[in-house]
Amino acid sequence: MFTYYLDLALRSLKRNKVLTALMVLAIAVGIGASMTTLTIVHLLSGDPLPGRSSVLFFPQLDPESPVSQGHTQPYPMMDYRSAVDLWSAHRADRQAIITSSSAKVRLPDSGQPPLMLGLLSTSADFFPMFDVPFQYGSGWSADDDAHRARVAVISAGLNQKLFGGADSVGRILRVRDTDVRIVGVLKPWRPTPLFYDPWSQNFSKTEDVFAPFTSSLEINQGNFQPYTCWHVPKDPRDMVHADCVWVWLWVELGSPAKVRDYARFLDHYADTQKAAGRFAVGSERVRLRDLMTWLTARGQVPDDVRLQAWLALAFLVICLFNAVGLLLAKFLRRSGEIGVRRALGASRGAIFAQCLVEAGVIGLLGGFFGWVLTLLGLWLVRHQPVDYAHLARLDTTMFLATFALAVCTSLLAGFIPALRASRVVPGWQLKAL
Amino acid sequence: MQIQPIVAALRRHRLATLLIAMEIALACAVLCNAFFLVAQRMEMIHTNSGIDERSLAVLSVNGFEPSQAADVNARMLAGLQAIPGVQSATLINQVPFGPQRAAAGVTHDPGGYKKLIGVVDFVLGGPGTFKALGLKLVEGRLPQADDYQPAVSFVPNDAQVLVTRALAEHAWPGESPLGKDFWCDKFHFRVIGVVDHFARAQPHQYDMAQAEWTVFTPTAPGGSLSGTYLLRARPQDVQRVLRDAKAAVAKIAPDVVLDQEDSKTLGDLRTDYFETDRIMIGLLLGVVVLMLGVTALGIVGLTSFWVGQRRRTIGVRRALGATRGDILRYFQTENLLIVTIGITLGMLLAYLLNAVLMKFYELPHLPLYYLPIGALALWGLGQLAVLGPALRASHVPPVVATRSV
Numbered sequence: 001m002f003t004y005y006l007d008l009a010l011r012s013l014k015r016n017k018v019l020t021a022l023m024v025l026a027i028a029v030g031i032g033a034s035m036t037t038l039t040i041v042h043l044l045s046g047d048p049l050p051g052r053s054s055v056l057f058f059p060q061l062d063p064e065s066p067v068s069q070g071h072t073q074p075y076p077m078m079d080y081r082s083a084v085d086l087w088s089a090h091r092a093d094r095q096a097i098i099t100s101s102s103a104k105v106r107l108p109d110s111g112q113p114p115l116m117l118g119l120l121s122t123s124a125d126f127f128p129m130f131d132v133p134f135q136y137g138s139g140w141s142a143d144d145d146a147h148r149a150r151v152a153v154i155s156a157g158l159n160q161k162l163f164g165g166a167d168s169v170g171r172i173l174r175v176r177d178t179d180v181r182i183v184g185v186l187k188p189w190r191p192t193p194l195f196y197d198p199w200s201q202n203f204s205k206t207e208d209v210f211a212p213f214t215s216s217l218e219i220n221q222g223n224f225q226p227y228t229c230w231h232v233p234k235d236p237r238d239m240v241h242a243d244c245v246w247v248w249l250w251v252e253l254g255s256p257a258k259v260r261d262y263a264r265f266l267d268h269y270a271d272t273q274k275a276a277g278r279f280a281v282g283s284e285r286v287r288l289r290d291l292m293t294w295l296t297a298r299g300q301v302p303d304d305v306r307l308q309a310w311l312a313l314a315f316l317v318i319c320l321f322n323a324v325g326l327l328l329a330k331f332l333r334r335s336g337e338i339g340v341r342r343a344l345g346a347s348r349g350a351i352f353a354q355c356l357v358e359a360g361v362i363g364l365l366g367g368f369f370g371w372v373l374t375l376l377g378l379w380l381v382r383h384q385p386v387d388y389a390h391l392a393r394l395d396t397t398m399f400l401a402t403f404a405l406a407v408c409t410s411l412l413a414g415f416i417p418a419l420r421a422s423r424v425v426p427g428w429q430l431k432a433l
Numbered sequence: 434m435q436i437q438p439i440v441a442a443l444r445r446h447r448l449a450t451l452l453i454a455m456e457i458a459l460a461c462a463v464l465c466n467a468f469f470l471v472a473q474r475m476e477m478i479h480t481n482s483g484i485d486e487r488s489l490a491v492l493s494v495n496g497f498e499p500s501q502a503a504d505v506n507a508r509m510l511a512g513l514q515a516i517p518g519v520q521s522a523t524l525i526n527q528v529p530f531g532p533q534r535a536a537a538g539v540t541h542d543p544g545g546y547k548k549l550i551g552v553v554d555f556v557l558g559g560p561g562t563f564k565a566l567g568l569k570l571v572e573g574r575l576p577q578a579d580d581y582q583p584a585v586s587f588v589p590n591d592a593q594v595l596v597t598r599a600l601a602e603h604a605w606p607g608e609s610p611l612g613k614d615f616w617c618d619k620f621h622f623r624v625i626g627v628v629d630h631f632a633r634a635q636p637h638q639y640d641m642a643q644a645e646w647t648v649f650t651p652t653a654p655g656g657s658l659s660g661t662y663l664l665r666a667r668p669q670d671v672q673r674v675l676r677d678a679k680a681a682v683a684k685i686a687p688d689v690v691l692d693q694e695d696s697k698t699l700g701d702l703r704t705d706y707f708e709t710d711r712i713m714i715g716l717l718l719g720v721v722v723l724m725l726g727v728t729a730l731g732i733v734g735l736t737s738f739w740v741g742q743r744r745r746t747i748g749v750r751r752a753l754g755a756t757r758g759d760i761l762r763y764f765q766t767e768n769l770l771i772v773t774i775g776i777t778l779g780m781l782l783a784y785l786l787n788a789v790l791m792k793f794y795e796l797p798h799l800p801l802y803y804l805p806i807g808a809l810a811l812w813g814l815g816q817l818a819v820l821g822p823a824l825r826a827s828h829v830p831p832v833v834a835t836r837s838v
Binding site: 333 | 448737
């Protein structure tokens with residue numbers, strides 16, 4: 001029966017080519033616009049560390065005192081003392097203290113001009129915690145952190161630029177005025193979004209040089225920029241003693257019990273600091289969010305992208321209404337034909353099924369052209385000067401979603417017209433013939 | 434023209450009528466809000482920076498120690514001024530649409546947090562910078578030679594500053610701002626002049642009303658005023674001058690690093706800064722056009738169907754003496770009725786959609802005048818779309834009435 005309906009559908013579609021083309025076009029354009037924007041939203045709200053994101057947590061507290069007007073959420077960073085206190089307490093399975101600055105980097109005695117590069121200052125746990133892939137060598141040890149070792153890990157990009165991609169472990173790099181030994185070279189690594197840095201643009205690249213937090217404080221002293229300050233620092237080059245937030249922490253907590261314990265530890269710390277007069281607010285402004293919750297809280301998907309998605313969906317709804325109207329017109333125009341079929345014994349269900357098959361075929365056609373338009377849309381996004389442009393590609397999920405959306409749309413659009421068509425009174429139609 | 438028969442006919446096609454009306458309603462809601470968003474973005478793009486953008490470029494270097502600042506400044510200023518076509522090379526910390534370098538909350542009371550004015554941008558400028566920017570002084574006086582105080586850490590400890598009119602009206606509404614004091618922690622500022630317009634570095638990140646909360650702070654070179662230089666040249670020379678200046682840095686100061694990303698002409702900085710807004714405007718307009726197109730196609734499709742269905746009836750009417758114009762007007766009036774129903778619904782929807790957008794995107798209320806504009810556009814669209822099928826209907830010959838289908 002289905003093949004017969006399919007044959008009927010194709011015949012009917014061929015009979016009125018203009019109307020068919022209009023319907024397919026309307027659905028295709030609606031699908032193309034919505035799938036392009038939905039794909040972007042889907043890609044942007046992706047999990048940067050699938051499998052591990054649920055055990056990674058971002059602790060926040062509010063060291064500001066006194067608290068300024070309109071400030072109700074903790075900053076995404078901490079002051080030096082709080083961060084170092086929490087880090088050195090070692091209450092989590094793993095903990096990485098992090099800050100970012102820019103530093104002048106060059107190869108000693110190479111004659112190449114110096115470069116200003118992003119320097120990520122962190123601790124040994126950073127690499128295993130975030131599953132950072134290494135091309136050569138490895139990260140540094142906790143011992144290196146403790147002894148303020150002059151070591152560094154560099155990005156694949158920098159290794160390419162300075163050493164032509166060769167194994168540069170053991171080579172010396174001059175960071176500002178200090179020589180550091182390269183202990184590891186990363187594979188190309190571009191977590192999207194750049195989840196670990198609350199300061200960065202969501203889709204920017206990683207830093208090029210990674211060095212122990214303790215050593216960086218000495219190497220790049222004076223070049224650390226505060227996120228914000230609640231007192232103007234006495235010496236803007238001394239962030240360690242300034243009332244500013246500029247350091248943050250990531251912790252790994254392997255079980256719900258550990259999460260509870262750590263949350264209690266954080267609350268206790270904040271309350272103790274408040275009692276000591278260092279904080280104005282205590283545990284009420286402590287947050288411990290897991291990676292995905294933190295990314296959502298931070299606003300991972302840009303407002304503009306979200307707006308575009310809503311716009312495209314509204315557009316799809318308009319296309320849907322359009323398709324319903326046109327299908328209704330199409331089916332009812334065939335009232336005579338339907339009347340004959342009914343008179344010859346076809347049930348209402350059969351007419352209904354036949355009409356839905358026709359709507360489904362239109363949906364598939366619309367889906368196909370919608371897919372082409374989606375590819376075109378994503379190609380356009382890739383050529384826009386936006387920082388997420390490189391991400392705009394259709395994955396399998398979204399490819400299948402395109403067709404699912406198209407067929408659902410057209411079946412939904414076909415439902416009411418098909419119902420109406422199946423209610424055609426045969427006698428009335430036959431009389432008119 | 435009698436409306437009654439049209440209404441009676443529409444009653445028999447309730448579902449189709451309702452569908453088209455709903456489509457129009459949605460289109461109306463999206464259209465009004467999309468135009469409103471476009472207008473908002475346009476306003477942003479046309480943010481008045483208050484400076485002579487066409488003649489200016491900025492050049493930034495870094496990678497030197499504070500102890501070298503004075504030396505770097507001296508070499509850079511001398512070297513840049515020597516480039517042919519440069520009218521002036523002066524020191525500045527930040528320019529509109531470039532990176533923000535100094536911003537802080539300021540108060541009416543010293544060291545206090547109680548009488549907050551707001552978060553303002555401090556533009557530190559060396560001698561000659563005010564003139565080079567082309568800022569328009571509307572009240573008070575220009576900075577004099579002894580107003581340029583050194584800024585060791587952040588801004589000068591005790592500065593004579595010029596504020597924008599927008600900031601003055603916010604901080605001292607209805608009063609003359611001249612001679613007024615304000616503080617940031619222990620830093621003291623006294624207002625000596627008011628400039629017409631001067632945008633902060635990243636006007637987008639603040640409310641539209643706060644886009645010009647800028648304080649021009651005359652500052653002596655050195656300290657926090659080093660490494661960023663404002664170049665002024667004739668508009669036709671700016672691109673070349675900047676290119677020459679970038680090339681010259683390697684010779685003027687071989688030990689510093691040129692900041693390629695932030696060294697641009699003011700025109701390029703503005704273009705880059707509003708890039709995403711322009712994309713958004715293009716997208717919004719694109720969707721509006723597609724949406725109107727689809728709606729028009731829907732009207733064409735459905736009316737064509739109705740015309741086909743009513744051929745006999747039209748023939749009868751023609752045979753009974755109706756003119757072609759009568760038939761044409763019948764379909765036009767029918768369309769007008771449907772679109773009007775849609776628009777009425779659409780205006781409600783538009784406000785609903787606006788309320789949702791306001792909640793999520795910090796948008797202001799949709800101004801009322803967008804509604805009649807949207808309505809006119811859709812009426813026009815409806816009439817345009819119906820014209821083809823209606824004309825075809827009016828050409829149905831009366832003889833059809835005598836034939837069976």
